[in-house]
Amino acid sequence: MFVAVYWWRVHPGKEEQFRAAWRRGTDLIRERYGSYGSRLHRDADGRFVGYAEWPDEATWRAAFDQKMVYDDPETRAAFVDAIAEVPADADPIFTMTVTDDLLVRSTGSP
Numbered sequence: 001m002f003v004a005v006y007w008w009r010v011h012p013g014k015e016e017q018f019r020a021a022w023r024r025g026t027d028l029i030r031e032r033y034g035s036y037g038s039r040l041h042r043d044a045d046g047r048f049v050g051y052a053e054w055p056d057e058a059t060w061r062a063a064f065d066q067k068m069v070y071d072d073p074e075t076r077a078a079f080v081d082a083i084a085e086v087p088a089d090a091d092p093i094f095t096m097t098v099t100d101d102l103l104v105r106s107t108g109s110p
Helices: 015-033 057-065 073-082
Strands: 002-010 037-042 048-054 083-085 094-097
Touching: 002 015, 002 057, 015 037, 015 048, 015 057, 015 073, 048 057, 057 094, 073 083
Parallel strands: none
Antiparallel strands: 002 048, 002 083, 002 094, 037 048
């Protein structure tokens, strides 16, 4: 398994818009590119951090090279509109190969 970690700062008051667009975008990326999905976190400073899981680096790289474009311009526009800041190079802050996975998968709703 391969993971990519990203972060975003969101305009105040647009947190729910961002989260809704992130959820929809994650579903579309999973369907189109074969990701395993993602988790969204919020740190103490209010920054959102996404952790996306992929079957392998090649699958992630193919999606990343295509800018993970999906056929839902409204969702993409809502996502971009909510963002105030991203890393300077807009690349993930980390990409990693999973060596040991001890996470227990929840059976409940996300």
